[in-house]
Every structure is written in structure tokens, then in C-alpha cells.
Amino acid sequence: MTKLTVKDFASDLDVRWCPGCGDYAVLKALQKTLADGGSTLEDTLVVSGIGCSSRLPYYMATYGFHSIHGRAPTLATGAKLANPDLDVWVVTGDGDGLSIGGNHLLHVLRRNVDLQVVLFNNQIYGLTKGQFSPTSKQGTKSPSSPGGSVETGLNPCVYALGAGGQFVARCIDTQAKVLQPVLEAAQAFKGTGFVEVLQNCVIYNDGIFDGLKDKKTGPDHTLHVEHGKPMVFGVNRDKGLRVAKSGFGLExxxxxxxxxxxxxxxxxxxxxHLAQALAALGENDGEPVVIGVLYRHGKHEFVEGARHGLPKTPLSRDEKLNRLNATLRTAETWRVE
Known part of the structure; x- marks a missing residue:
């Protein structure tokens, strides 16, 4: 079978995000990840909720499902249960996934369903015209917080780890050299691969991550972690992390x-515990924002356990109907004329 290219994974629809939106970079990284990994269109499903990021399934030539607000993890879980051979991707945003969808995201993480969740975090509601979101920084001024948000912004990676996520990573939209390998690692992981992508909204929260992206100064503010390697960062590679002298936390x-x-x-x-400490960095001056795979440690995967005892070979149509009839008639039934 001929290996598919990046273009093969792109649909024939015009991509309609604002010029300069970080979503373009994530779309391209996902398409390249699938192409490089030898994925097929018929075995790939992209599910989204509501928001700017949730338009992404339209631009994929794979199967896609544009669901309702916050429910993408639920639909994706059902699809994976029905067809474990599907490679399922959930695309969501900080509003869709962490506000109305927070409960659904929590359960897909704790269950460790074998799918990937890519959460675009621009710290604002973009589609509904710039209201503050669950991840917005305290003091963010918006139509819904003209005096500045009084809430403490939610940290998606801290949330994912707290929910029992077994693969938790963070990337930046335009840094493909980090983003694509992380997406590949999430796809290969047997369980829920959670990837937060710091993404720029050019209209309502432009430049919120410029300090991390700047080629000259960004290395002073970001730490790319890799398993088994020392935590060194900085423009001159002259900064690092160690356990605080007090014995608690990092410095x-x-x-x-x-x-x-x-x-x-x-x-x-x-x-x-190290992952939790790394995920929380970046809130104070002098602390780097940590990118890369923060945590990866497999445990029992949900779909395999849920399907234990079910037939491994596909049932015929008649067999499915017989099972359905038997299920419906297990208890007392009656007919209404």
C-alpha cells in the first residue's frame, strides 16, 4: 500500500481561521505526524467539541466528528469502544475542554482510554469574542471581565496529572521540532495521551506567549525536558533546575x-511528583515554562478492560440483532397497542 503524504490528510475545504492563528501550525503538525507514522485515512478519527480549535476535523480527510460543547471525550470514548482499531484524536480548547467539558475530560484521563487529547490553550474564548476562559491569567481584561479577571487561571497539565493522566505533555504551537515528536509519542502511548499546546489567538489575546517563542530570549523562559537528560536551559545553556536547598520544591x-x-x-x-512540580513552574519570575513530555507511565488501559469477555471476532448482523433482542427482553416487557 502506498504511504500517504501530508497533502493526503488534508481535506478539500478552505481552512478558515484568522490569518496568523496558531491553529494552522497545529493542524500541519498533526497531518505530518499521521503521514510520517504511516497512518491511514480510514483508520483515523478526529473528534472535536465547540470553539475555534474544534473546526479542525473539517480540514482532515480522515473520519471526523464535530460534536457539542465539551463532549468530545465522551464521543471519542464510545468510538474507541466500538472499534478499538481506530486511532482516535480529540481536539479541544481551554474553554471547550476545561469549562463545560472539564468533567468529561477528567473521566477520559482517569480511565486511561487509548486515544489522544490535544488541548489548544490560548487563555481566552476566541469563538465567542474574547471572554476570559478557565486558563486566563488573573487580571485578564475582557468583555466578561472589564475590570480584570479575579479568578486564578487553571493549569491544564496540573489538572491532567491530578485527574490521573498517564501521559501529560506541553508544547508551543509554532515549535514543530518539539510539537511533532510529542504528538508521535502520544499516539504511540497505550492510553490517554494528553498534550497541551500553548496557542496564539491573534485577535483577542495576541502575543500572550511571545516571551516563550522569541528566538533570542525564549530559551531563557522555557525548559525542554527529555527523559534521562539534565534540566538545563537558557540562551547560553547556563541555567538549570535542582531540588531546592530546603528539600522541598525546585529552584x-x-x-x-x-x-x-x-x-x-x-x-x-x-x-x-516531579511532573507535578514541573507542570506548575512558570508562574513566578525567573521560572521557566516546561515543555516536552512531563509524565509518561502506563497503567491498565480502559478499552481492553471494558471489552474483556466480549467476542474478539466481529458479529454478523443477525448475531447483533439476537443479542439486542435478548438484552431488551431480559426483564419483564409489554406491548402497547
């Missing part, structure tokens, strides 16, 4: 004066 240090890379923390993606 940023500057290399030199006897302090070497060997003295820094080495990333262990199987350590959930």
Missing part, C-alpha cells in the same frame, strides 16, 4: 562557580 540555578550540569536534576518521566 533555578546558574551554572558556574563550581556548579555543573551533573549537579542538576535529571528528568524522570515516570516520576509523577
Amino acid at each position: 533555578v540555578v546558574t551554572l558556574g562557580d563550581g556548579l555543573k550540569e551533573e549537579d542538576l536534576l535529571v528528568h524522570d518521566e515516570k516520576n509523577v
Whole structure:
């Protein structure tokens, strides 16, 4: 069978996001991930909820489902249960996935359903014209918070880890060298692969992540973690993380004066406590925002367990009808004339 290309995964519809929107980069990264990995159109399903990011299934030549607000994880779980061979992707946003959809996202994470969740986080409601979202920073001024939001913004990766997520990662929309390998790793993971993508909304929250993206200064504000490697970062690779002297938490240090890379923390993606500490960084001055795979540690996968005892071979139409009839008539039934 001929291997498909990136163009093969693109539908014939015009992509309609605002010029400069970060969604374009994520769409291209997903298409390239599927093409490079040898995926097929008929075995791939993309499910979304409501929001700017949720238009993405229209632009994929695969199967797609544009569902209702916040319910994409539920529909995706049903599809995976019905056909475990499907490669299922959930595309959602910080409003869709963490507001009305927060409960549904929580349960797909704790169940460890074998699918991928890509959450676009631009810290604003874009489709409904710029209201503050669950991830907006405190003080964000918007039509729904003209005096500045009084809420503390939700950290998606901290949330995912708290919900029992077994694969949790964070990326930046335009940094394809990090984003695509993470998407590939999420796809290969046996369970729920959760990937937060820091994504720019050029209309209602433009530039919110510019400090992380800047090619000259961004390395001073981001730390790309890789399993088994020391946590070093900075424009000059002269900063790092180590356990705080108090013995609790992490602290940023500057290399030199006897302090070497060997003295820094080495990333262990199987350590959930380390992942929780890394996910929370970036709120205070001098702390880097951590990108890459924060946590990856498999456990029992939901679909395999839920299908235990069911026939492994597909049932015929008559067999399915017989099973349905038997189920419906298990209890007392009556006919209404």
C-alpha cells in the first residue's frame, strides 16, 4: 500500500481561521505526524467539541466528528469502544475542554482510554469574542471581565496529572521540532495521551506567549525536558533546575562557580511528583515554562478492560440483532397497542 503524504490528510475545504492563528501550525503538525507514522485515512478519527480549535476535523480527510460543547471525550470514548482499531484524536480548547467539558475530560484521563487529547490553550474564548476562559491569567481584561479577571487561571497539565493522566505533555504551537515528536509519542502511548499546546489567538489575546517563542530570549523562559537528560536551559545553556536547598520544591540555578550540569536534576518521566512540580513552574519570575513530555507511565488501559469477555471476532448482523433482542427482553416487557 502506498504511504500517504501530508497533502493526503488534508481535506478539500478552505481552512478558515484568522490569518496568523496558531491553529494552522497545529493542524500541519498533526497531518505530518499521521503521514510520517504511516497512518491511514480510514483508520483515523478526529473528534472535536465547540470553539475555534474544534473546526479542525473539517480540514482532515480522515473520519471526523464535530460534536457539542465539551463532549468530545465522551464521543471519542464510545468510538474507541466500538472499534478499538481506530486511532482516535480529540481536539479541544481551554474553554471547550476545561469549562463545560472539564468533567468529561477528567473521566477520559482517569480511565486511561487509548486515544489522544490535544488541548489548544490560548487563555481566552476566541469563538465567542474574547471572554476570559478557565486558563486566563488573573487580571485578564475582557468583555466578561472589564475590570480584570479575579479568578486564578487553571493549569491544564496540573489538572491532567491530578485527574490521573498517564501521559501529560506541553508544547508551543509554532515549535514543530518539539510539537511533532510529542504528538508521535502520544499516539504511540497505550492510553490517554494528553498534550497541551500553548496557542496564539491573534485577535483577542495576541502575543500572550511571545516571551516563550522569541528566538533570542525564549530559551531563557522555557525548559525542554527529555527523559534521562539534565534540566538545563537558557540562551547560553547556563541555567538549570535542582531540588531546592530546603528539600522541598525546585529552584533555578546558574551554572558556574563550581556548579555543573551533573549537579542538576535529571528528568524522570515516570516520576509523577516531579511532573507535578514541573507542570506548575512558570508562574513566578525567573521560572521557566516546561515543555516536552512531563509524565509518561502506563497503567491498565480502559478499552481492553471494558471489552474483556466480549467476542474478539466481529458479529454478523443477525448475531447483533439476537443479542439486542435478548438484552431488551431480559426483564419483564409489554406491548402497547
